[in-house]
Amino acid sequence: xxxxxxxxxxxxxxxxxxxxxxxxxxxxxxxxxxxxxxxxxxxxxxxxxxxxxxxxxxxxxxxxxxxxxxxxxxxxxxxxxxxxxxxxxxxxxxxxxxxxxxxxxxxxxxxxxxxxxxxxxxxxxxxxxxxxxxxxxxxxxxxxxxxxxxxxxxxxxxxxxxxxxxxxxxxxxxxxxxxxxxxxxxxxxxxxxxxxxxxxxxxxxxxxxxxxxxxxxxxxxxxxxxxxxxxxxxxxxxxxxxxxxxxxxxxxxxxxxxxxxxxxxxxxxxxxxxxxxxxxxxxxxxxxxxxxxxxxxxxxxxxxxxxxxxxxxxxxxxxxxxxxxxxxxxxxxxxxxxxxxxxxxxxxxxxxxxxxxxxxxxxxxxxxxxxxxxxxxxxxxxxxxxxxxxxxxxxxxxxxxxxxxxxxxxxxxxxxxxxxxxxxxxxxxxxxxxxxxxxxxxxxxxxxxxxxxxxxxxxxxxxxxxxxxxxxxxxxxxxxxxxxxxxxxxxxxxxxxxxxxxxxxxxxxxxxxxxxxxxxxxxxxxxxxxxxxxxxx
Numbered sequence: 001x002x003x004x005x006x007x008x009x010x011x012x013x014x015x016x017x018x019x020x021x022x023x024x025x026x027x028x029x030x031x032x033x034x035x036x037x038x039x040x041x042x043x044x045x046x047x048x049x050x051x052x053x054x055x056x057x058x059x060x061x062x063x064x065x066x067x068x069x070x071x072x073x074x075x076x077x078x079x080x081x082x083x084x085x086x087x088x089x090x091x092x093x094x095x096x097x098x099x100x101x102x103x104x105x106x107x108x109x110x111x112x113x114x115x116x117x118x119x120x121x122x123x124x125x126x127x128x129x130x131x132x133x134x135x136x137x138x139x140x141x142x143x144x145x146x147x148x149x150x151x152x153x154x155x156x157x158x159x160x161x162x163x164x165x166x167x168x169x170x171x172x173x174x175x176x177x178x179x180x181x182x183x184x185x186x187x188x189x190x191x192x193x194x195x196x197x198x199x200x201x202x203x204x205x206x207x208x209x210x211x212x213x214x215x216x217x218x219x220x221x222x223x224x225x226x227x228x229x230x231x232x233x234x235x236x237x238x239x240x241x242x243x244x245x246x247x248x249x250x251x252x253x254x255x256x257x258x259x260x261x262x263x264x265x266x267x268x269x270x271x272x273x274x275x276x277x278x279x280x281x282x283x284x285x286x287x288x289x290x291x292x293x294x295x296x297x298x299x300x301x302x303x304x305x306x307x308x309x310x311x312x313x314x315x316x317x318x319x320x321x322x323x324x325x326x327x328x329x330x331x332x333x334x335x336x337x338x339x340x341x342x343x344x345x346x347x348x349x350x351x352x353x354x355x356x357x358x359x360x361x362x363x364x365x366x367x368x369x370x371x372x373x374x375x376x377x378x379x380x381x382x383x384x385x386x387x388x389x390x391x392x393x394x395x396x397x398x399x400x401x402x403x404x405x406x407x408x409x410x411x412x413x414x415x416x417x418x419x420x421x422x423x424x425x426x427x428x429x430x431x432x433x434x435x436x437x438x439x440x441x442x443x444x445x446x447x448x449x450x451x452x453x454x455x456x457x458x459x460x461x462x463x464x465x466x467x468x469x470x471x472x473x474x475x476x477x478x479x480x481x482x483x484x485x486x487x488x489x490x491x492x493x494x495x496x497x498x499x500x501x502x503x504x505x506x507x508x509x510x511x512x513x514x515x516x517x518x519x520x521x522x523x524x525x526x527x528x529x530x531x532x533x534x535x536x537x
Contacts, residue, residue, distance in 0.1 A: 016078055017076075018042060018191070019076070020041075020075070021060070021073070022038055022076060023036050023072060024038070031426050034063070034070070035247040036072075039252050045239040046214060046218055047239065049225055050231075050263060051267055052466040052468050052469070053436035054439055055245055055247065058436075061196060063084075065090045065194060095194070097196065098178065098182055098193070099181070100196045106169050107168065108169060110165045110183070114152055114184045115148045118188075152183060163183065174206070182213065194227070207233070214226070229465070231467060232260060234255065235255060238255045241263065250266045264467050279482060281315045285313060286313075287455050288310070288346065288348075292307075295340045305509065306511065307326070309330070309512060311487070313485065313486050314484055314485075317488050317502070317505060320494060330488075331459040333345065336359065340353070347360070364454035365453060366448035366451060367448065372437075377443075382430060383427075384414040387413055389447070397409050397410055417447055445461070459490040462491070489501060503515065504516055506529040506530055
């Protein structure tokens with residue numbers, strides 16, 4: 001048994017594993033990231049690495065890729081110990097990695113990104129070609145575009161990856177950018193590919209395309225380590241999974257032999273409730289009214305087309321829709337991040353149209369953005385700094401003599417967020433960029449909700465977080481609703497929306513084309529509206 005439609009690896013019970021981790025131990029100040037980790041990966045399989053955010057999955061893979069070095073233990077390749085001190089060492093051993101946060105140069109083309117750092121892709125400057133490189137010896141080289149584009153096209157065709165090598169990366173959506181990262185790895189003739197949370201920022205359609213690519217890779221002999229915390233994905237794409245919890249191996253199992261409930265319990269150490277009991281909603285007066293909203297997207301194309309939406313206190317309004325139908329622009333308008341070109345926005349009885357983002361904050365609007373690292377925080381700053389970003393100028397943080405901020409109070413405020421929202425971090429002096437995805441999301445939620453907002457705008461709040469954190473986030477949202485907040489909850493996971501929403505609306509081409517209370521929801525009908533049709537068509 002195994003993945004449907006995928007050629008399974010040959011029986012390797014008598015053969016040497018491709019990769020063995022033997023007692024890997026890695027510590028950071030105040031944190032044991034990997035604690036005597038031992039397991040093996042067979043040649044030709046898709047091996048899932050499961051665990052909660054912060055369980056040590058990415059640390060272990062970064063150790064194998066040469067970004068970290070283990071404090072103890074060995075990594076063996078084909079039965080032989082190897083020393084991997086840099087990504088270049090890893091590549092020379094046939095190991096490639098696609099990171100959760102892409103490492104692309106936006107202003108360069110697909111082909112130029114793919115060959116960056118490859119010496120053989122450059123030739124001595126002969127006066128042709130506008131793009132040249134000055135190396136450390138002072139010699140000028142130019143990129144051989146023709147050769148790199150041709151080889152990129154050959155690799156893309158071989159593995160069924162659709163991409164134009166001449167496109168500039170800034171023009172590509174997130175799914176296309178991930179394909180560029182895949183091609184970067186494949187261009188280097190690797191045997192083992194590490195995919196670190198590859199679906200964390202992808203839409204369902206993009207996930208399907210990625211899985212098609214994974215199947216194509218394994219059919220042609222590639223071995224893949226698939227880091228994830230999404231149980232359904234692990235069930236559908238992997239042959240075996242190894243589960244980490246708190247840096248240690250819980251076990252390695254055949255995927256076909258376990259249920260998603262069993263994998264969740266291995267990850268979290270307890271039974272996970274995928275559907276929470278909740279009180280019936282008791283909607284009150286409107287807390288947010290948007291009328292006639294029109295806005296354009298980043299490409300100057302109309303994204304909102306005269307949209308009307310009312311959100312009442314004490315209710316969660318779920319926003320469904322295929323990605324790119326105006327959900328992002330609606331979220332940003334309601335949060336005061338984007339100014340609509342037409343229409344009005346009223347929050348708690350105060351019209352805020354055209355006001356600054358700070359004014360929206362002062363009127364009780366909380367915002368959890370889709371891209372938490374890019375738009376939700378200052379990643380190079382500490383938890384203390386990020387914790388007070390929206391309240392630093394209030395009287396709560398004045399020092400006793402009126403000369404400025406009391407940093408002790410600021411630190412205590414951040415520590416309170418960490419305690420109340422179960423953010424697992426050594427201390428509040430840690431930089432936000434060093435947090436796992438789930439812990440970062442919980443901290444951002446804590447920062448926003450500690451202010452007791454009137455309106456919460458949450459765009460993809462559970463994207464890229466583990467099952468335990470999803471359960472926690474849903475509980476928080478129900479608590480906020482029961483305390484009287486109005487919540488706009490945007491998600492591309494229809495099952496999630498049905499589970500958490502009191503009322504659902506469907507967006508299509510910048511308009512709300514359908515609205516229904518949760519008790520009357522029909523998933524098939526919602527699907528029709530999401531594609532621009534109706535249930536009667």
